[in-house]
Amino acid sequence: MAKKSTKKAFLSGNEALAYGAWEAGLKVACAYPGTPSTEILENLSQFREIDTQWSVNEKVAYEVAFAASVGGVRSLFACKHVGLNVAMDPLMTSCYTGVNAGFVVVVCDDPGMHSSQNEQDTRWVGIYAKMPVLEPASPAEAKSFVAEAFRISERFDTPVILRMTTRISHSKEDVALGERTEIPAKPLEIDIRKYVMVPGNARIRHEIVEKRLTKLKTFSEKTRLNTVEAGSKSLGFIASSVAYSYVKEKYPQASYLKLGFTYPFCDEKIRAFAKSVRQCVVVEELDPFLEEHIKTLGIKCKAKHPSFRLGELLPDFMEAIVEGRARKVKPMKNRPPRMCSGCPHWTTFSILKKMGFFVAGDIGCYTLGALPPTSALHSCVCMGAGVTFNEGLRRAHPEGKIVGVIGDSTFVHSGITGLVNAAYNKARGVIFILDNRTTAMTGGQNHPATGLTIRDEPTKELDLKKLCEACGADYVDQIDPTGNLKEYEQLVADRIAADALSVIISRHPCKLIKRNM
Amino acid sequence: MDKKVCNIVFGGIGGQGILKASEICGWAALYDGRHVRKSEVHGMAQRGGSVESHLRFGKEVYSPLVEVGKADYLLCFHEEEHPRLKPFLKEGGVDLIGYLSRVREMIENPKAINTAMVGVLASYLSIGQAAWMKALETVFPAKILELNKTIFLQARALRDAV
Ligand SMILES: Cc1ncc(C[n+]2csc(CCOP(=O)(O)OP(=O)(O)O)c2C)c(N)n1
Numbered sequence: 001m002a003k004k005s006t007k008k009a010f011l012s013g014n015e016a017l018a019y020g021a022w023e024a025g026l027k028v029a030c031a032y033p034g035t036p037s038t039e040i041l042e043n044l045s046q047f048r049e050i051d052t053q054w055s056v057n058e059k060v061a062y063e064v065a066f067a068a069s070v071g072g073v074r075s076l077f078a079c080k081h082v083g084l085n086v087a088m089d090p091l092m093t094s095c096y097t098g099v100n101a102g103f104v105v106v107v108c109d110d111p112g113m114h115s116s117q118n119e120q121d122t123r124w125v126g127i128y129a130k131m132p133v134l135e136p137a138s139p140a141e142a143k144s145f146v147a148e149a150f151r152i153s154e155r156f157d158t159p160v161i162l163r164m165t166t167r168i169s170h171s172k173e174d175v176a177l178g179e180r181t182e183i184p185a186k187p188l189e190i191d192i193r194k195y196v197m198v199p200g201n202a203r204i205r206h207e208i209v210e211k212r213l214t215k216l217k218t219f220s221e222k223t224r225l226n227t228v229e230a231g232s233k234s235l236g237f238i239a240s241s242v243a244y245s246y247v248k249e250k251y252p253q254a255s256y257l258k259l260g261f262t263y264p265f266c267d268e269k270i271r272a273f274a275k276s277v278r279q280c281v282v283v284e285e286l287d288p289f290l291e292e293h294i295k296t297l298g299i300k301c302k303a304k305h306p307s308f309r310l311g312e313l314l315p316d317f318m319e320a321i322v323e324g325r326a327r328k329v330k331p332m333k334n335r336p337p338r339m340c341s342g343c344p345h346w347t348t349f350s351i352l353k354k355m356g357f358f359v360a361g362d363i364g365c366y367t368l369g370a371l372p373p374t375s376a377l378h379s380c381v382c383m384g385a386g387v388t389f390n391e392g393l394r395r396a397h398p399e400g401k402i403v404g405v406i407g408d409s410t411f412v413h414s415g416i417t418g419l420v421n422a423a424y425n426k427a428r429g430v431i432f433i434l435d436n437r438t439t440a441m442t443g444g445q446n447h448p449a450t451g452l453t454i455r456d457e458p459t460k461e462l463d464l465k466k467l468c469e470a471c472g473a474d475y476v477d478q479i480d481p482t483g484n485l486k487e488y489e490q491l492v493a494d495r496i497a498a499d500a501l502s503v504i505i506s507r508h509p510c511k512l513i514k515r516n517m
Numbered sequence: 518m519d520k521k522v523c524n525i526v527f528g529g530i531g532g533q534g535i536l537k538a539s540e541i542c543g544w545a546a547l548y549d550g551r552h553v554r555k556s557e558v559h560g561m562a563q564r565g566g567s568v569e570s571h572l573r574f575g576k577e578v579y580s581p582l583v584e585v586g587k588a589d590y591l592l593c594f595h596e597e598e599h600p601r602l603k604p605f606l607k608e609g610g611v612d613l614i615g616y617l618s619r620v621r622e623m624i625e626n627p628k629a630i631n632t633a634m635v636g637v638l639a640s641y642l643s644i645g646q647a648a649w650m651k652a653l654e655t656v657f658p659a660k661i662l663e664l665n666k667t668i669f670l671q672a673r674a675l676r677d678a679v
Contacts, residue, residue, distance in 0.1 A: 010543045010553060114558055138554075138581075171581035172540075172555040174547045242581070245554075249579040315580045333601050335530055337566035368564065 006176045013139040013168040016175045017106065018043035020143035024102075024150045025183035026050055027073035030061035032413060033442040034080030035115035036169040037108035041078055042445075045454045049180065054445055054454045057383075057413040062087035062105070066094050066159070069103035070195060072186030074150055078106040081120050082382065086414070091159070095129050096205040097195050098157035098212075100186055102150035105131075108164040111285045112312030115441075117363065117380065119311070121287040122163050126263035130209050132216050133161045133263040134225065137244045139173040145260065148225065156212055156219070163262075165285065167242040167312070217264040225260035226269055235322075236277030238270065238294065238301070240284055243313050247283045250318040265293050274299045281322055285313045339368045344508035345434050347481035348405065349376040351492055357401045360393060362386030362415070364407035365440045365510075377405065384414030391418070391427040403496070405432040409439035409447045412462065416471065422501055423472025430495045430502045431473075433464060436510035444513055464505055474500035481506045522575035523642070524583040528602040529594030531565045534631035537656065538592065539570035541635050544652035546574035549644045556581040567598060590641065592634050593617070613637055619675060624668055632665045636672025 011019065018040050021029070028051045031041040045052040051068075055061035058079045068075040079087065084107050091105065107125075110116040126133035134149055136142040142164060149160040193201050220226060236255040237247050244258050257273040259266070274280040274294075280301040282291045291303040307327040308317065317327065339345055349369040352359050353376040361367055361377035362385055370377040379389050390404030406415045411433050419431065439445040446452040451461030468476045475495055479488055488506075495502040523546075527539045536557045546553045551574040558568055571583040588605040591612045599614055606612055613634065620633040632653075639649055650666070657665045 008547060010540070010547045010555075012557075167556060167581060170557050172543055172553070172557070173581075174551075174553050245579040245581065315582050315584045334567040335565075335598070337531070337564035340564065365564065 008174050008176055010172055011139055011143075011175045012039065012170055012172045013136070013142040013164055014039035014108075014170070015043050016139040016143035016173070017146050017162075017164070018047075019175070019177060020146040021076055021104070021150075022047045022050060023143075023178050023180050024147040025074050025181050026076055026150075027101075027183075027185070028065055028068035028075040029053075029078070030055045030065040030075075031078040032056070032058050032061055032083060032086075033409075033439050033445045034058075034083045034108075035442055036110060036166040037078050037080045037083070037106065037164070038442045038445065039169070040106060040108075041454065044076075049182075052454055054447060056448060058083040058086035059089060062090045062094075066090060066099075066103055069099045069101050069153075069159075070097070071188050072100045074102045074183060076104045076106060076146075079108070080116065081107055081109045081122050082116060082118065083107075084122060084125065085120075086383075091125075091131075092129055093197050093202075094159050095131050096197055096202055096209055098205075098208070099153055099159060100189075101183070102153035103159045104146060104149045104153060104162055105159050106146075106162045106164065108166070108169050109286070110166050112166065114166050117382070119286060121289060122161065123262055123289045124287065126161060130213055131159055131161050131263075132156070132220075132261065133163055135163050135240045135260055135262045136168055137241055137258065137260070139168065139171060140175045141260065142168055143175055145225070152219070156216055158212060158216075163241070165241055165312075171242075213264055217266075220261050220264050220266040221268050223261050226266050227256075227258050227260075228269070228273055229256040229258060231255040233276065234278045236273060236280045238273065238280065238282045238290060240290065243283045243285050246313060246315040247318050247321075249315060251322075259290065262290070265290075267297055270294055271297065271299060274301060283313075283318070283321060336371060337368060338371060339365060340511070342511060344436055344481050344506070344510070345369065347485065347488065348432055348434060348506050349374050351489055352376050352403065352405075355401070355492070355496070357403050357496075358393065360386055360389035360402065360404040362404075362406040362410050363441070364410055364434070365436075366405060366407055366434050367441075369405075383410050384418055386410070387415045387418030387422065387431055390429045390431060391422045391425070394427060394429055403430045403432065405434055407440075408433055408435040408437065408449050408464065409445070411464070412448050416467065419468060419471040419473065419503070428499060428501055430492070430504060433468075433503060433505045435464065435505050435507040437507070438510050438513050440510045440512060444510065468503040468505070472501070473503045474498070475502040476505065477502070478505040478507055480508050482508050522573055522578055523590075524588045524607075525572040525590045525592065525638070526583050526588045526602060526605040527570040527572065527592045527594075528598050529568055530598060531568050533568070533594045534628065535568045535570055535594060538594075538631035538635050539572045541632070541649075541652050541656050542572050542638065543574075544655045545639075545644045545648045546572070548648035548651045551575060552578050554578045554581040567601070569602070590638060592638055594630060594634065611641055616672075616675060620672060623671060623675070629665065629668050632668045633672040636669040637675055639669070640673045640676040 065075045065077040107122045136145040153160045238257045240259040282303040304321045345366045361380040386404045386406030448462035553574040555572045557570040
C-alpha cells in the first residue's frame with residue numbers, strides 16, 4: 001500500500017508525551033522516578049536540546065522545573081500520583097505566581113495499583129489548587145495534549161496539570177512524528193508582586209487566580225479538547241481518559257461528549273449534551289469526579305455503581321456500568337512479584353527474620369520482603385518512613401525490638417530528614433540502608449549516591465557514610481551483604497545491643513543495573 | 518484491508534521477553550498500515566510476577582485492552598500462566614500453547630522464545646513479509662538481528678510442518 005509521507009512510530013503514552021514536549025520546544029525537565037511515569041524523563045533525556053535531570057525528590061524536581069519556567073523557558077515536571085503529594089507545597093503556590101514560559105505538570109495515576117501504594121485520583125488537585133486539568137485518552141493524544149498544555153499555560157499564565165493513567169502511559173499506539181520548534185528564552189524580569197508570595201502580594205494574586213478560573217471556564221466551553229461526537233440520540237456518554245476508549249469501543253453508535261479538558265468543567269456543554277440524548281451515562285475511572293459535579297448541576301445522568309470506584313476499569317465492565325450493576329469481584333490469580341534470586345536484599349531480611357524484629361519498612365524492591373514466606377517487613381506507607389517509623393514505633397515502645405530499612409534511592413529522596421530528626425530528638429535504633437547502587441524498583445535509575453547523572457555521565461557522588469555521620473548517627477558501618485554472613489550477623493547484633501542510633505549501609509550492586517560497571 | 522480488529526493476548530512471567538514479543542507485532546502491524554493499540558505492565562509486576570500484554574490492530578482501534586472471550590490469538594510463554602489467560606480466547610480462537618514445547622526444542626537459547634513464538638503467530642496473520650522484517654530490524658540491535666530473523670523464519674515454518 002502507498003506510504004504516507006508522515007513519519008510514524010509505535011510509541012507508549014510516555015514516549016509520545018516526551019516526543020510531543022520536545023516538538024513543543026521544551027527546554028528543562030525534572031522528575032524523580034515512579035511507575036508509571038518514569039519513562040517520560042528517560043525519553044526526554046535522549047534529546048540533547050533538553051536539559052533533563054533525576055532530581056532528589058519530587059518537591060525539588062517541581063521547584064527546579066517551575067523556576068525554569070519563571071526564568072523564561074518551557075519546562076516540565078513529571079511524577080507518579082503519590083509523587084505529587086511530595087510536591088504539593090510548591091504546587092499550591094505556583095498557581096498563585098503563575099508562569100513566565102509554559103509549565104506543564106505531568107501526573108501519572110495508577111488505577112488498579114499495578115505498582116503503587118494507593119490509587120488517589122489526581123483530578124481533585126485541579127479543584128484544590130485551582131489549576132486546569134487535561135486528560136488524554138490515548139498515546140497519540142498524550143503527544144498532542146502536551147503541546148496544547150504549554151499553549152494554555154502561557155495564554156492563561158498558569159501551571160497546567162496533564163493527567164495520565166497507567167493505561168495511557170504504558171499502552172502503545174502508532175503516532176505521527178513532527179519537527180521541533182525552537183522557542184527563544186524570555187528575559188528574566190524582576191516582578192516582585194508576581195513572584196514574592198508574602199501576604200500582601202499573595203492576596204492580590206489570589207484574586208487573579210479566581211479571575212483566571214473564570215476565564216478557563218469559558219475556554220473549557222470552547223476548546224476542541226472537549227468535543228461532542230454526535231451519534232444515536234437514545235444513548236450518550238460523557239467520558240474521559242482511557243474509559244472513553246473502552247466505552248467507545250463497546251458502543252460505537254452512541255453519542256459522546258469526550259472530555260480532554262476536564263477541569264474547569266464545561267457546564268454549558270455538559271448541559272446541552274445531556275439534553276440532546278435520552279439517556280446520559282458518565283464513564284470515568286476511580287473517583288466520581290465528573291459524576292458528582294454533573295449531579296450538582298441538576299443534570300439527570302447515570303454513572304457507575306460505587307463498587308467501580310475501586311480499581312481500574314476494564315473494557316469488560318462497560319455493560320455492567322451502563323446497566324448500573326455492581327462490580328463482580330474476581331479473585332486475583334496473578335503470580336505475585338518477588339525479589340530476584342541472588343538479590344542482595346535477601347541476606348538482610350534473613351538476618352532480621354531470624355532475630356524476630358519489627359521491621360519498619362519503606363518503598364522499593366525490598367518491600368517485597370513483606371511477602372510470605374519471608375514476611376520480614378512490617379510497615380510500608382510512603383517513601384522515607386523506614387527511618388521515621390523506627391523512631392515513632394520506639395516512642396510507643398521504647399524497649400521494643402524495632403529496626404528500620406530503607407533503600408539507597410529512597411534514603412536520598414526523603415530518609416535524610418528523618419535521620420536528622422532521629423539524631424536531634426535522641427532516638428535510638430538501627431537503620432539499614434539497603435544500598436544496591438540504583439533505583440531498582442522502577443527499572444534502575446541513577447541517583448546522587450551512584451555518582452552518575454540521568455545520562456550516565458559522571459558527577460559528584462553523594463557519600464552516604466559521611467552524610468549519615470553528619471546527620472548525627474553514632475555508628476555508621478558499611479558492609480557487603482553477599483560477603484561473610486557471620487561478620488554481618490555479628491555487626492547487626494553489636495549495633496542492636498548498643499544504646500545508640502546506628503546506620504548500617506548494606507552495599508552490593510543490583511544485578512539488573514544495565515550500565516557497564 | 519480487513520475491517521475487523523485483530524486481538525492478541527501475550528502472557529507469561531517477568532523476564533520471558535513478553536513485552537518484546539508484542540512490540541515486534543505492534544511494529545509489524547504499523548508497517549503494514551494498521552492502526553495499533555497495545556497494553557503492557559511495568560514496574561512491580563516485572564519482578565518475576567505475571568506479565569500480560571494485549572495487542573489490537575485494524576482500521577480503527579480504541580481500547581488498548583482485549584476483553585475476556587474476545588482474543589483471536591493467545592500466546593502464552595509459561596504453562597502455569599495458561600489457565601489464567603485461557604479465558605481471553607474467543608470461541609474458535611487460536612491457542613498457540615501447543616507450539617511452546619516444539620519451539621523450545623527448536624531454539625538453542627531460551628531467551629529467543631519470544632521471537633520464535635512471534636514467528637509462529639506470523640504464520641497465522643495477514644501481515645506482509647516486508648513489514649515483519651522491518652519490525653525485527655526496528656526492535657533488535659544489529660548484533661542479534663540476523664539470529665532473530667533466522668529464528669523467526671524457522672518458527673514461522675513450524676505451522677506448515679504440522
Ligand atoms: C513519593 C514517591 N515517589 C516515587 C515512588 C516510586 N518508587 C517507589 S520505591 C522507589 C525507589 C526505590 O529505590 P531504592 O530505595 O533504591 O530501592 P530498590 O528498589 O533499589 O531496592 C520509587 C522511585 C513512590 N512510591 N513514592
